[in-house]
Amino acid sequence: MLRIAVVGSGPSGVYTAQSLVTQSEVPGLRIDVLDRLPCPYGLVRYGVAPDHEKIKSLQNNLRTVLEDERINFLGHVEIGPGGVSPERLLRLYHAVVYCVGASADRRLGIPGEDLPGSCSATDFVSWYSAHPDAGAGGFSLEWLTARSAVVIGAGNVAVDVARILSRGADELRPTDVPHAALGALAASRVREVHMVARRGPSQAKFTTKELRELGSLPGAEAVVDAGELALDPACSDPSGLPAAVRRNVEVLRGWAAPDREPRALERTLRLRFFLRPVEILERDGRVGGVRFEHTAPDGSGGVRGTGTYEEIEAQLVLRAVGYLGVPLAGLPFDPATGTVPHAAGRVLRDGVPSPGEYVAGWIKRGPTGVIGTNRPCAKETVTSLLQDADALARRPVEGEPVDAMRESGLRPVRWRGWLDIEAAEAELGRSLGRGPVKIADWDGLLTAALGAREG
Template sequence: MANAFSQTRPLRVAVIGSGPSGIYTAEALIKQTSIPAQVDVFDRLPTPYGLVRYGVAPDHQTIKSVTKVMQKVLQDPRVRFFGNVCFGQDLTHADLRRLYDAVVYTVGASADRNLGIPGEDLPGSLSATEFVAWYNGHPDHATRSLALDIQGVAVVGMGNVAVDVTRILSKSAEELGRTDIADHALKVLAQSQVKDVYMLGRRGPAQAKFTTKELRELGELSEADIVVRAEELELDARSAASIANDPPMLKNLEVLREFAARPLGGKPRRIHLRFLVSPVEILGQDRVQGIRLERNRLDENLNAVGTGVFERLDVGMVLRSVGYRGVALPDVPFDSRRGVIPNLGGRVTREGNVVQGEYTAGWIKRGPSGVVGTNKADAAETVKLLLEDAPSLPLAEDPAPQALLQLLETRGVEFISFEGWTILDHHEASLGQAGGRPRVKVTNVQEMLQLIREKQMTPSS
């Protein structure tokens, strides 16, 4: 007999992860009108919005304004937010299958890819992911000890994240002081002695992944000149053909050529955009002291091939930005080669067979590609399949909304509701307003919990 969900017995869905993919999944479920649905959104941190809060650059506040739309989703009476609930620890896979008709995993891709070269483990060598999380105040990275008592930094990669970290390293403390960058990072960046930032791409400008808007920003910084070698912009025939009908890539090349023609303006910092170079070794004894590069050419498939010509850059930090990958979740299928949950269009699979009632969306579904908005269509695709499957889903044994609350209470889990997050949100915004900033982030989970706890105990006047 087919399931017949109703207002009194709605489709109950758990969404693991409250970043863009998770919230877009919840939005798609409550906006459709064919099946009544209730959605519980979980996050291991007390704060929602995922990479919008902890990944988007602090000087890109326009992008962060998407949280206003996300907030409306979490405020909907058919949606509940459960922050500070760790999947696999506070709430298990078995719990979810007992309490919900369907589960959607939207946990993103939080790990980074290694370069696989000697010296990569030296102090001063880290991923751009870690650096971004540090300056954005992610609780996992807020206590990291970083010093910028160095003159050179190498950023390995040519995507928008590489551009972000290059820009943040090159801005003045005054410029950064008007953003929501974490206070601990602002203090370190204000004392930075960095003079040269090198962005390194193993292939040519026609294969770079940054967008024109992000690229242009590097040439508009008040504190940094931009340096591009004209000879590294010369395209081989195959590269030229590959972008002949690609307006964005042609625009990138136009901007790069304009950069190459610019004279230096005597600014205190320099951004060097280098192409056709691969790091082969990070140099140093007790910390990073340099990076050895091999110059490349492109083969007939536009792959980078070493030429046997080497050079050294004197840098005291290396930030790798060469891709992200997902992390396995307890008792959930995982493709370790691709770094994703195996799936067919969003339906989770195990050894090629669809796992009934389990779905995925976002980077953990398709790999790290696209921008924040890309996840909306991706989530909609997954939800469409979930709704198609609804009549035949294995029904939850204990679907009552109260059952989850009782379970978390029994286990002593101090979860944060959307109302609790709102208290923290208002607190951060108030601190920011006092200093002419969008917000001042609280970066310690226990401090977050204590602040919310105290406010909830204080009677409203």
């Protein structure tokens, strides 16, 4: 029997487990998918915006994998200090595949970044996605008293948070957004949202589908400055651009057209380009605005500073400039790339493959690609693991892993515990006259999952 632990139950972890059961011919294969949270699905549950039901429905595909009889979900299992160390995992399993993602966010590195009213888009997303750690800091409800918000970034995360800020609460009521967040968004005073990029439209990383949504919000008008589009040489004739980029440019040109009829809606969403943040300004002890330097194309795909500046008034600033991997105690880590050193998924210690240790997903390749990118990434790692299977299976392992976890003071949540959480969220929604509503705190999740019994 080959006993394997997959650490992380997001797409990369689930695709790794799926690849193991489809590629392996090892009899008696057992795969335990471990997660720090009592809930599976990772960023599909806690990163996809609540109004993106089609993407969130990917949970149904992930569920099918996790219900395979060869796969066991074990939530509420901390790896590292206070939980199970990587060294102990290797005594409990023949192989361990780390699929822990990139949980930190990149900073701007400018003055004023830590003022009240300034935080990462990751913290904002965690709040409206009901992540149980969201209450530990990061985003504060009182910041929604802002009249004007600046979102720094030009990827899909920036589009998501700009869209949520620009939506009315009634539009989010049918979703699973937690009830407290729904109430806070209903009371939000934000009336102007600026989504700002340091480069031009042809370098933006958002997808056309996400972009088009901004132009069809019932209560917000999307506005683009035609002069900023004109600064991007590719915008004057987008015919030579890749299809996805060309579609983005065409959408933006339509919003900047001089004959476009304004809709005079409650909120305004301004998409700005060629602005580089240089300072977050303080007023009355909190964010009061952002100072930007105007940039211009440098002829090599980048931008250069022009020495001219502009200030945008804002009381809320959300940075959406990328994720960053963080070290996991007991594993090697490359701080320059935010990844674990590896060779085709095999963890390298001092340049040598570490028997039984593997990585997949963002901790392996960095925070790049879309959800589907995790499939070939997982397949490569699993191919390496199965090539090593004969040697791995000869290594003795200790007794039942769940017993060892409980002896360490952990209370693992099994699959039936997760089903109890789902049932509790459905009941919570019914009591509020809504569909299923996420439970947003650790106590509520663990009470639903474990109750008076152990998982």
